[in-house]
Amino acid sequence: MRQKHVPQRTCVGCRQVKDKRTLIRVLRSTTGEIEVDATGKKGGRGAYLCPKRTCWEIALRQRRLDHALRTRLTDAEMARLEEFAQTLPVAGEGED
Numbered sequence: 001m002r003q004k005h006v007p008q009r010t011c012v013g014c015r016q017v018k019d020k021r022t023l024i025r026v027l028r029s030t031t032g033e034i035e036v037d038a039t040g041k042k043g044g045r046g047a048y049l050c051p052k053r054t055c056w057e058i059a060l061r062q063r064r065l066d067h068a069l070r071t072r073l074t075d076a077e078m079a080r081l082e083e084f085a086q087t088l089p090v091a092g093e094g095e096d
Contacts, residue, residue: 009048012064013055023048026081028069034077036084045069056085 007020025037029044037046047068049055059065060081066073073081 011050011055012047012068013049013052013057013059016050018050020048022051024051026065026069028071032071034069034071034073034081036081051088052091053085053088054091056081056088060085 008017009020009023010017011023020040025040025046025048027035027037027042027044027046029035029042035042040046047059047065049059059068060078063073065081
């Protein structure tokens with residue numbers, strides 16, 4: 001039997017290819033708003049990040065999210081995303 005296709009995406013922070021389900025999607029909506037898309041189904045341009053604080057810090061510090069979302073993040077948007085990143089575990093915590 002054929003195996004079911006599992007969608008893959010690349011983390012903007014660490015550049016590793018992983019299952020889409022395991023990543024968190026950041027979205028630039030059609031109105032230009034930046035938000036974390038918990039469902040992964042909202043319309044707009046998306047970028048994916050691992051659920052690890054280090055990936056988020058790299059993506060924000062090196063402005064990789066700006067490039068992936070094809071926009072320039074404002075200071076307020078950066079602060080909101082950094083705040084979200086603080087709720088995530090540091091790389092290595094809770095991993096096998």
